Amino acid sequence: MGELEGKVAVVTGAGRGLGRIEALELARQGARVVVSDLGVAADGSGRDETAGQAVVDEIKAMGGEAVAHFGDVADWNDSKAMIQTALDSFGDLNILVCNAGFCRDRMIFSMSEEEFDSVVRVHLKGHFCGIRHASEYWRNKGKAEGSVYGRIISTASEAAIFASPGQPNYAAAKAGIIALTNSAAQGLVKYGVTANTFMPRARTAMTMTGQTAAMFQKPEEGFDVFAPEHVAPLISFLASPGAANISGNVFIVWGREIAVLDHPRRAAEFSVDDAWTFEEVAKKIGGYFEGKQPIKDSFIVPAMG
Numbered sequence: 001m002g003e004l005e006g007k008v009a010v011v012t013g014a015g016r017g018l019g020r021i022e023a024l025e026l027a028r029q030g031a032r033v034v035v036s037d038l039g040v041a042a043d044g045s046g047r048d049e050t051a052g053q054a055v056v057d058e059i060k061a062m063g064g065e066a067v068a069h070f071g072d073v074a075d076w077n078d079s080k081a082m083i084q085t086a087l088d089s090f091g092d093l094n095i096l097v098c099n100a101g102f103c104r105d106r107m108i109f110s111m112s113e114e115e116f117d118s119v120v121r122v123h124l125k126g127h128f129c130g131i132r133h134a135s136e137y138w139r140n141k142g143k144a145e146g147s148v149y150g151r152i153i154s155t156a157s158e159a160a161i162f163a164s165p166g167q168p169n170y171a172a173a174k175a176g177i178i179a180l181t182n183s184a185a186q187g188l189v190k191y192g193v194t195a196n197t198f199m200p201r202a203r204t205a206m207t208m209t210g211q212t213a214a215m216f217q218k219p220e221e222g223f224d225v226f227a228p229e230h231v232a233p234l235i236s237f238l239a240s241p242g243a244a245n246i247s248g249n250v251f252i253v254w255g256r257e258i259a260v261l262d263h264p265r266r267a268a269e270f271s272v273d274d275a276w277t278f279e280e281v282a283k284k285i286g287g288y289f290e291g292k293q294p295i296k297d298s299f300i301v302p303a304m305g
C-alpha cells in the first residue's frame, strides 16, 4: 500500500524531466494521476503530445491509473480544463504539482520584451492558473464538507534567491512563485490545504541546454548527484498525510541533500528619534555598508556541509 493510495494528483509539465519523475513517483505511491503537458522544447517552442501520453502508458504499465491532459498551463481555460479532467476522471483532486515551464536566457541589457513576458507567463501565471482553479474546488468542497485533503507543490529555482545574471526573467518568475505559493498557503490553511515550494537541481532538457550542461553531466561512475529521481521522494512526502502540518515552506533538493530555507530575516535595524533626513540615512545606512562590496551571488552555489 502506497502513502498516497486513493489520492488524485495533477502534475503539470509531466511529459518529461522532473515532471515525469514526479508523476511516476506519485503513481508508485498509489495516486491516480493527470499527466498534463504541452510537449514543448526547452525554449518553449513546438508542441508534441506523445511525451505526455508515453508517461500515462508508463503509469498504466506499472498497474497505476493515469490520464493525459494536453494544454498550456498559463492559459486560464486550459488550466481549468486540467483540474476538471481530474474531477471527471477520478472524482476528486488532492495534489497539484506545478512544474511546467521553459527558459529563454539572456542578460538584462539584451533581453527582449517577448523573452521576459513568455518566461514570466509560463512559470508565474502557469502556477497561478492551476493553483487558482484547484483552490476554488477545494474552497467549495471545504465549505460543504468542513475540510478537504489538498496539497499544492510549486516549483521555484535557486535562481530566485541567487538571481542568476543570465536569467532575469526566470529569476523574477521563480521569486514570484514563492510569494504566490505562500499567499495561497495562508489563504487555504483553514480548508486543510497546504502549499509549499521547492527548488530542484536535476539533469533534464532544461539544464542540458546551454551553460549548465557541463555541470549536470552524468558521472562515469559513482553517485549520480543530478539524477532527477533524487527530487521525487520530497514531493511524495509533501503530498502525503504525514505532511499536513508543513505549509508555507521552501525547500532546496538535489543529490543527497534537502535544505529547508528560513524566512528572510532583518539583517540590521536602524531608527531615528524624529524623521529620517538624507544626512541621517548617509550616516547610519552608509555607515553600515562601509567597506562592503556589491552582492555578486551566482546560481552555482557550493554544496552545504
Ligand SMILES: NC(=O)c1ccc[n+]([C@@H]2O[C@H](COP(=O)([O-])OP(=O)(O)OC[C@H]3O[C@@H](n4cnc5c(N)ncnc54)[C@H](O)[C@@H]3O)[C@@H](O)[C@H]2O)c1
Residues within 6 Å of the ligand: 012, 013, 014, 015, 016, 017, 018, 019, 036, 037, 038, 039, 040, 041, 042, 044, 051, 071, 072, 073, 074, 099, 100, 101, 102, 122, 155, 156, 157, 158, 199, 200, 201, 202, 203, 204, 205, 206, 207
Ligand atoms: N532541472 C533543474 O535543475 C531545475 C532547476 C530549478 C528549477 N527547475 C524547474 O523544474 C521544472 C521542470 O523543469 P525540467 O528541468 O524538468 O525541464 P524540462 O524542459 O525537462 O521539462 C519541462 C516540461 O514542461 C512542459 N511545458 C513547458 N511549457 C509548458 C506549457 N506552457 N504548458 C504545459 N507544459 C509545458 C514541457 O513540455 C516539458 O515536458 C521547471 O519549472 C523548472 O524551472 C528545474
